[in-house]
Amino acid sequence: MAKGFLLVISGPSGSGKGTVSAALMAKHQDIKFSTSVTTRPPRPSEVDGENYFFRTQAEFERMVEEDQLLEYAFVHTNYYGTPKDFVFSEVEKGEIVLLEIDVQGAMQIKEKYKEAVFIFLLPPTMEELKQRIIGRGTESEEDIKTRFSNAFKELDFVGEYDYFVVNDQVDQAVEDIENIIAAEKLRVKRQKNIKEDMIRKGELD
Amino acid sequence: MAKGFLLVISGPSGSGKGTVSAALMAKHQDIKFSTSVTTRPPRPSEVDGENYFFRTQAEFERMVEEDQLLEYAFVHTNYYGTPKDFVFSEVEKGEIVLLEIDVQGAMQIKEKYKEAVFIFLLPPTMEELKQRIIGRGTESEEDIKTRFSNAFKELDFVGEYDYFVVNDQVDQAVEDIENIIAAEKLRVKRQKNIKEDMIRKGELD
Numbered sequence: 001m002a003k004g005f006l007l008v009i010s011g012p013s014g015s016g017k018g019t020v021s022a023a024l025m026a027k028h029q030d031i032k033f034s035t036s037v038t039t040r041p042p043r044p045s046e047v048d049g050e051n052y053f054f055r056t057q058a059e060f061e062r063m064v065e066e067d068q069l070l071e072y073a074f075v076h077t078n079y080y081g082t083p084k085d086f087v088f089s090e091v092e093k094g095e096i097v098l099l100e101i102d103v104q105g106a107m108q109i110k111e112k113y114k115e116a117v118f119i120f121l122l123p124p125t126m127e128e129l130k131q132r133i134i135g136r137g138t139e140s141e142e143d144i145k146t147r148f149s150n151a152f153k154e155l156d157f158v159g160e161y162d163y164f165v166v167n168d169q170v171d172q173a174v175e176d177i178e179n180i181i182a183a184e185k186l187r188v189k190r191q192k193n194i195k196e197d198m199i200r201k202g203e204l205d
Numbered sequence: 206m207a208k209g210f211l212l213v214i215s216g217p218s219g220s221g222k223g224t225v226s227a228a229l230m231a232k233h234q235d236i237k238f239s240t241s242v243t244t245r246p247p248r249p250s251e252v253d254g255e256n257y258f259f260r261t262q263a264e265f266e267r268m269v270e271e272d273q274l275l276e277y278a279f280v281h282t283n284y285y286g287t288p289k290d291f292v293f294s295e296v297e298k299g300e301i302v303l304l305e306i307d308v309q310g311a312m313q314i315k316e317k318y319k320e321a322v323f324i325f326l327l328p329p330t331m332e333e334l335k336q337r338i339i340g341r342g343t344e345s346e347e348d349i350k351t352r353f354s355n356a357f358k359e360l361d362f363v364g365e366y367d368y369f370v371v372n373d374q375v376d377q378a379v380e381d382i383e384n385i386i387a388a389e390k391l392r393v394k395r396q397k398n399i400k401e402d403m404i405r406k407g408e409l410d
Binding site: 120125155159162176183194195198 | 325327330331360361363364366367368369370381384385387388389391392393396399400403404
């Protein structure tokens with residue numbers, strides 16, 4: 001039996017990582033979405049352990065101290081993080097766990113969990129990246145400049161990733177990631193006992 | 206522009222590496238077959254630099270001394286080897302070079318050229334492996350025993366490979382290898398200048 005893996009889909013603002021991840025999940029019901037821990041209060045429809053693991057700030061801070069998170073960030077007024085427990089137990093069961101995350105979060109994970117599969121997503125050109133950031137229409141000119149300048153700086157981290165996928169057409173990017181998943185499933189390092197399995201499956205003289 | 210890579214398809218006797226490699230080549234004319242150096246005299250139809258690089262024994266031995274070969278072996282009365290020059294220059298041009306080779310040869314390459322992509326091929330069971338060795342019909346009972354025992358020992362080297370492909374149906378094994386090739390093309394380490402390319406392709410403010 002083979003182990004699964006954590007698939008980290010990442011890239012700067014405007015890379016389309018959210019759209020591509022959603023399209024991938026829609027096609028592959030068997031991929032598990034990584035469930036985050038947060039200190040944000042649950043909304044009426046949200047279920048603990050399903051949408052998020054909802055924790056108090058004290059609980060979250062203890063998780064940080066006890067190194068129970070693969071990465072975390074403080075966003076606006078709340079903490080968000082990726083619990084090791086959930087990811088590791090799913091991976092051990094053979095599942096593929098998808099985590100869509102910004103470059104800073106991915107770099108935190110890389111430090112703690114090199115065994116994850118890291119994909120860096122980018123639009124085909126910087127101009128396209130800029131258009132996508134502008135295209136959101138929700139940001140001020142100042143915000144757009146900051147986002148674009150950050151995206152540009154984040155290109156320096158691509159060398160830390162395993163794969164580089166150009167997100168020109170979403171369908172093509174999804175197909176590239178499907179190929180990566182198929183290949184990663186065949187990795188020797190994730191097979192547990194190749195020789196033992198072969199022996200068990202066939203009688204020897 | 207991305208670099209290509211050397212794809213090493215390997216496995217013990219009876220793994221079907223020859224059949225799978227031929228089926229893969231037949232489907233993908235763009236994959237280059239690695240041309241070997243040999244001291245065997247050319248047959249009338251054979252062309253130097255196409256079927257083989259034909260060399261004298263003295264020339265071959267100098268190549269060994271000068272570390273110009275990724276691997277070599279003495280088979281029956283002749284030397285056979287894989288020239289670095291050919292492989293490296295094709296890889297630099299962006300080509301995928303296929304080399305089908307036994308486990309010992311693959312381990313020699315692994316020592317000299319870790320950047321190659323190593324695939325270990327096996328039938329689904331040891332029983333099936335044995336049947337395939339017997340099925341050739343050209344070997345004595347003693348030879349079959351030796352081949353089978355060697356194949357069994359060679360399973361210990363699977364940990365040195367990148368990928369493990371079960372060759373139950375040839376078509377499925379070829380498809381697995383196609384997925385590996387597609388994924389390996391997306392590897393960050395083979396991209397030359399991701400950031401520079403992005404900048405060149407789009408104007409910056």
